[in-house]
Amino acid sequence: MSTQSFKKSERLKSRKTIGRLFNREGQSFAKFPLRLVYMEIEESEVPIQFTVSVPKRKFKRAVDRNRIKRLIREAYRLHKAPLFEKLMPSATADKSGKCYAWMVLFTGSEMPDYQQVEKSMKKLISKFSE
RNA sequence: ACUGCUCCCUACUCUGUCGCGGCUCCGAUCUCGUAUCGGAGGUGAGGAAAGUCCGAACAACGUAAAGCACCGUACCAGUUAAGCGCUGGGUGUCCGCCUCGGCGGAUAACAGAAAGUGUCGCAGAAAAUAACCGCUUUUGCGGUAGGCAGUGGGCAGUAAGCAGAGGCAGUCGUUUCCAAUGGAAACGUUGCAAACUGUAAACUGCCUACUUAAAACUGCCUACUGAAAUAGUAAGGGUGAAAACGUGCGGUAAGAGCGCACGCAUCGGCUGGGUAAUCAGUCUUUGGGAUAAACCUUGCGGGUUGAAAUGUCACAUAUAUCGUGGGUUGAGGUUCGCUUGACCGACGCUUCAUCUUCACCCCACCACCGGUGGGAAGGGAGAGGGAGCACCACGAAGGGUAGGCAGCUACAGGCUACUUGUGAAGGUAGUCGUAGAUAAAUGACAGAGCUCGACAGAAUUCGGCUUAUCGGGGAGCAGUGUUU
RNA sequence: ACCUCGAUAGCCCAACUGGCAGAGGCGCCUCACUUAGAAUGAGGAUGUUGGGGGUUCGACUCCCUCUCGGGGUA
Numbered sequence: 289m290s291t292q293s294f295k296k297s298e299r300l301k302s303r304k305t306i307g308r309l310f311n312r313e314g315q316s317f318a319k320f321p322l323r324l325v326y327m328e329i330e331e332s333e334v335p336i337q338f339t340v341s342v343p344k345r346k347f348k349r350a351v352d353r354n355r356i357k358r359l360i361r362e363a364y365r366l367h368k369a370p371l372f373e374k375l376m377p378s379a380t381a382d383k384s385g386k387c388y389a390w391m392v393l394f395t396g397s398e399m400p401d402y403q404q405v406e407k408s409m410k411k412l413i414s415k416f417s418e
Numbered sequence: 419a420c421u422g423c424u425c426c427c428u429a430c431u432c433u434g435u436c437g438c439g440g441c442u443c444c445g446a447u448c449u450c451g452u453a454u455c456g457g458a459g460g461u462g463a464g465g466a467a468a469g470u471c472c473g474a475a476c477a478a479c480g481u482a483a484a485g486c487a488c489c490g491u492a493c494c495a496g497u498u499a500a501g502c503g504c505u506g507g508g509u510g511u512c513c514g515c516c517u518c519g520g521c522g523g524a525u526a527a528c529a530g531a532a533a534g535u536g537u538c539g540c541a542g543a544a545a546a547u548a549a550c551c552g553c554u555u556u557u558g559c560g561g562u563a564g565g566c567a568g569u570g571g572g573c574a575g576u577a578a579g580c581a582g583a584g585g586c587a588g589u590c591g592u593u594u595c596c597a598a599u600g601g602a603a604a605c606g607u608u609g610c611a612a613a614c615u616g617u618a619a620a621c622u623g624c625c626u627a628c629u630u631a632a633a634a635c636u637g638c639c640u641a642c643u644g645a646a647a648u649a650g651u652a653a654g655g656g657u658g659a660a661a662a663c664g665u666g667c668g669g670u671a672a673g674a675g676c677g678c679a680c681g682c683a684u685c686g687g688c689u690g691g692g693u694a695a696u697c698a699g700u701c702u703u704u705g706g707g708a709u710a711a712a713c714c715u716u717g718c719g720g721g722u723u724g725a726a727a728u729g730u731c732a733c734a735u736a737u738a739u740c741g742u743g744g745g746u747u748g749a750g751g752u753u754c755g756c757u758u759g760a761c762c763g764a765c766g767c768u769u770c771a772u773c774u775u776c777a778c779c780c781c782a783c784c785a786c787c788g789g790u791g792g793g794a795a796g797g798g799a800g801a802g803g804g805a806g807c808a809c810c811a812c813g814a815a816g817g818g819u820a821g822g823c824a825g826c827u828a829c830a831g832g833c834u835a836c837u838u839g840u841g842a843a844g845g846u847a848g849u850c851g852u853a854g855a856u857a858a859a860u861g862a863c864a865g866a867g868c869u870c871g872a873c874a875g876a877a878u879u880c881g882g883c884u885u886a887u888c889g890g891g892g893a894g895c896a897g898u899g900u901u902u
Numbered sequence: 903a904c905c906u907c908g909a910u911a912g913c914c915c916a917a918c919u920g921g922c923a924g925a926g927g928c929g930c931c932u933c934a935c936u937u938a939g940a941a942u943g944a945g946g947a948u949g950u951u952g953g954g955g956g957u958u959c960g961a962c963u964c965c966c967u968c969u970c971g972g973g974g975u976a
Contacts (some may be wrong), residue, residue, distance in 0.1 A: 290438060292437065293436095293438095294437065294438070295438090295455095296439090297454090299857075300857080301856090302858060306857075320695095330549095339857065341857090342858090348873085349874070350468095350874085350875050351873095351874055351875055352874095353875095354860095354861095354875065355861085358438095358860085358861045358862080359861080359862080361437095361438085361861080362436095362437080362861060362862050362863095363862085365436090365437065365438095365862090366437090366862080366863095397772070402861095402862060402863080406862095408608080430957040469967105469968090469969105470903105470904090470905100471966095471967090526956105527956100527957090527965085527966095535920095536919100537920095537921105538920105538921090538959090538960105539920105539922080539960095540921090540922085658959090659958095659959030659960085660959075708958095708959090709957100709959105710959075711956085711957050711958090711964055711965040711966090712919085712920095712964090713919105723904105723905105724903100724904065724905090725903075725904090725976060726903080726904080726976050727904100798959090820976085879903065884966105884967075884968085885967085885968065885969100886968105
């Protein structure tokens, strides 16, 4: 499996799981302009199911929201490899590895460029690894 | 060449690397499903994808009806699957031009206000029945002026009468004088009157002023006028967004389309042009303020709900559970507000007893190979009845899923050529295949170029409209300037 | 994707069935009272009625359109 691919199976799709994330079970921390909400889930083929959200209240044009989501996804795709390395070995050895659901929210109110997003994504991942 | 308007096309480009959604093909793996992974090829947002303002397709709702209600719509014709779109035409309004009655442009929810109801603030006499002021007729009551008549008055005249003075005549008286039975004069008295003067009343004439000779009053008439009543009238009345056809003449008590002429508008008829809206002419009717984006009337159209519609497969103890009713001749339903109607609607099975009937069987009698009567466990058929189940309807309280497939992209499709038409569009032929996701795909990095890149992201699909928009290119029309 | 409601002063809200520029409360400003402040009293200001266009003599109101905001759907 390529370390930079981003397949359909890596995406968080279950509406139920998303609901649980926001209700009570999810933990979260923030690195401006991003905020990570995550929780432990059972039985997944991949270590992390990932999704993105951008509030409509701050960005009214669909074009802007799409662009931000694409930037965040791109940053995640390019920098997730080290994290997977950390989670995978246990998963491959015996099936005791932990799986997580991730949702990344964009909390800023202005259009970011890719460098900003990449920087905060790196921080997010390094903090999560601890 | 520039400027303006209209229409059409286009929507930064190229290279490399890493990625994403469909599609096709190949390979590998296993739980054999076209599941997962890998690879290759090819493909992947818009002119507005937006707003959801119109119109359809498509789907479901039990068949999808009629009336009322409700909603929409409104010059005509064409175009189209359809339309509040588009094209062409007509009419009105506004603007511009000039050769002054045509041309050009813009614009219009452009049916009906002469079916009815409502509204029209302030101002104004009055906002729609025409009332008020005003004007005018008539009536009575006043005022002023004039006229006539009268009373009164003034002037003049008449003079029978009266009075006056005078005259004449007579008688008598008195007095005085003289030439003395007389005479004369004066006074008194009586008479006369035809003349003189004056004149109450009367009569006649003229006048009755206002700078006088003539105070004033009454009645009637006329004119003007005051305040009323009655009737007529809509010419005029400072307003207002809007004022009861306009101008002139006649007419009238005053006036008025009351009449006439010219003109304006208008319902309708006829003739002609046009498919029609409508235009021109002519005859006739009428002169009715605005508002229908107030209610409304008329014509036309509309069943409702929208892909989160809907079908189907899988999962889920879920065609499950509980209650009520129907099933038992009818519970319930018939869509949106109401009503009506053709109507739709489970109607099958089990069991219990009763009755009727049939054949067999048993008994008795008549009789002779049959008939009649009676009995009855069981069997067949039928009738109505009781109980229950299936099934149907409504409600309650809950449970589960939120996955797959279909709908889902090939078409009222695009492009080109020819052709028909003023045009929107149509026809014929050729050619092209061009997103289809479902937490939802187009991005990042590096480099290069240029005019330095706007508005902006598909979610069932089309045709329109509206709105946003940096630029670039093309065509047509109009104007200006330069050159030839 | 589809359906639906709303927008009036800094804030909350009236204004009928069109009538001439719009009421009220809170807040704001000035003055008085007080040593000062609060409270109280007196006075005052504040409006493109979301933008644009239309109908009408006249529009917060009726119609069209745009912008912004709210709500709903299985």
